[in-house]
Amino acid sequence: MTISPYTFPNYFNSSSALQNFNLSSPSSLQQKQSFSCFKITPFSLVRNRVPVLCFSSLQDDMDPATGTSLYPSHRCKTIHLVRHAQGIHNVAGEKSHDAYMSYDYFDAYLTPLGWQQVENLHKHVHEVGLSKKIELVITSPLLRTMQTAVGVFGGEGYVDGIDAPPLMVEKAGSSDRSAISSLNCPPFMAVELCREHLGVHPCDKRRSISEYQTLFPAIDFSLIENDDDILWTADTRETNEHVAKRGMEFINWLWTRKEKEIAVVTHSGFLYHTLSAFGNDCHPSIKDGIRKHFANCELRSMVIVDIVTKIRWLLKN
Numbered sequence: 001m002t003i004s005p006y007t008f009p010n011y012f013n014s015s016s017a018l019q020n021f022n023l024s025s026p027s028s029l030q031q032k033q034s035f036s037c038f039k040i041t042p043f044s045l046v047r048n049r050v051p052v053l054c055f056s057s058l059q060d061d062m063d064p065a066t067g068t069s070l071y072p073s074h075r076c077k078t079i080h081l082v083r084h085a086q087g088i089h090n091v092a093g094e095k096s097h098d099a100y101m102s103y104d105y106f107d108a109y110l111t112p113l114g115w116q117q118v119e120n121l122h123k124h125v126h127e128v129g130l131s132k133k134i135e136l137v138i139t140s141p142l143l144r145t146m147q148t149a150v151g152v153f154g155g156e157g158y159v160d161g162i163d164a165p166p167l168m169v170e171k172a173g174s175s176d177r178s179a180i181s182s183l184n185c186p187p188f189m190a191v192e193l194c195r196e197h198l199g200v201h202p203c204d205k206r207r208s209i210s211e212y213q214t215l216f217p218a219i220d221f222s223l224i225e226n227d228d229d230i231l232w233t234a235d236t237r238e239t240n241e242h243v244a245k246r247g248m249e250f251i252n253w254l255w256t257r258k259e260k261e262i263a264v265v266t267h268s269g270f271l272y273h274t275l276s277a278f279g280n281d282c283h284p285s286i287k288d289g290i291r292k293h294f295a296n297c298e299l300r301s302m303v304i305v306d307i308v309t310k311i312r313w314l315l316k317n
Contacts, residue, residue: 071305071306075305075306076260076303076304076305076306077254077255077257077259077260077261077262077303077304078260078261078262078301078302078303078304079254079261079262079263079264079301079302079303079304080130080134080261080262080263080264080299080300080301081264081266081271081294081299081300081301081302082121082148082149082152082263082264082265082266082294082297082298082299083265083266083267083268083271083294083295083296083297083298084110084114084140084142084144084145084147084148084265084266084267084296084297085110085113085114085115085117085118085121085144085147085148085151085296085297086110086111086113086114086117086296086297087105087108087109087110087111087114087144087203088105088108088109088110088111089105089108089201089203090108090111090296091111092104092105100201100202100203101200101201101202102202103202105202105203106202106203106205107142107143107144107202107203107205107206107207108142108143108144108203109143109144109147109173109174109175110143110144110147110148110173110175114144114147114148114296114297115147115151115175115177117296117297118147118148118151118152118297119151120297121152121297121299122151122152122153124299125152125153125299131153131185133261134153134186134261134262134263135186135259135260135261135262136186136187136188136189136257136259136262136263137149137153137185137186137187137188137189137262137263137264137265138188138189138190138191138194138254138262138263138264138265139188139189139190139191139194139219139264139265139266140190140191140192140194140195140196140265140266140267140270141190141191141192141195141206141209141212141221141224142195142196142204142206142267143173143207145265145266145267146168146173146190146212146215146216146219146265147168147172147173147175147177148265148297149188149263149265150167150168150180150188150216150219151168151177151180152263152265152297153185153186153188153263153265154167154168154180154181154182154185154188155167155180155181155182155183155184155185156180156181156184162181162183164181164182164183164218165182165217165218166179166180166181166182166217166218167180167181167182167185167188167216167217167218167219168180168215168216169214169215169216169217172215172216173215182218186263187220188216188218188219188220189219189220189223190212190219190220190221190223190224191223191224191250191253192223192224192231193246193249193250193253194247194250194264194266194267194270195231195266195267195270196266196267196268196269196270197237197238197240197243197267197269197270198231198232198233198237198238199232199233199234199235199236199237199238200233200234200235200236200237201237204232204267205229205232206229206232207229208227208228208229209221209224209226209227210227240269240273243269243270243273243274244273244274244276244277246270246274247270247273247274247275247277248274248277250274251274251304254304255304255306268293268294271293271294272291272293272294275290275291276291278290278291279291290302
């Protein structure tokens, strides 16, 4: 499934295959239907792991049979998307939307029900073997997402004396939870690109990174440049369009990672507006399945497919 029209980003390095295109002279591209760097398809539609099968309609005159394409596994990446579990702001916001404006819910933490959701998903990912496949866990740097990430994908209970820092210390973020071990689990990394809408709502404002580092010692915060939250402002809410653009930047950044299976723990608004860029040329049921809002602690697996090779073929024919 192609992404809706989007200009190629300039943050691919010189070794990227995209550099082979003369994007300053788009006349040849205008003769083709709009396309993008990647396709994305729900993991449930992938019939075989190698090669990955997904659907394409890059040309208007293609019939359904010729619209099916095969892609080698080395041009595919699986992402496991998770919305954070229930936070205290979710409960208050369901009663009154005005609650999102309250500083009582600054950097909202998980509710007891949220932690139960985390336990249930943790059990599921272990039962189906997903925990052994994931090579990296990326999380938005907010309490509720980091609590969800370490609870779902982290190790078992932490024991003092082990020569490894815990993913989360005991009772972190107003919880009654025991410390969570960083052993026998993938590395964790905090990334600001996958944060929720920025601005206005205090629940979406983060604490300082130095404070988080004491609560989540084994999470890697090295990609976050500023200790304080300089992205959040009290009087301006980030637009849906900007969230979607930021989401596309995040997807493209994911593609540059060496890992083949990555878990991403993020937020409802970010997921909705990012995934809304996908599925415009596929069956409505698939399109709706990609875009629909995530429930708290819901996991959906998607496959990103690099279609640069197909673009080259289109440009030659």
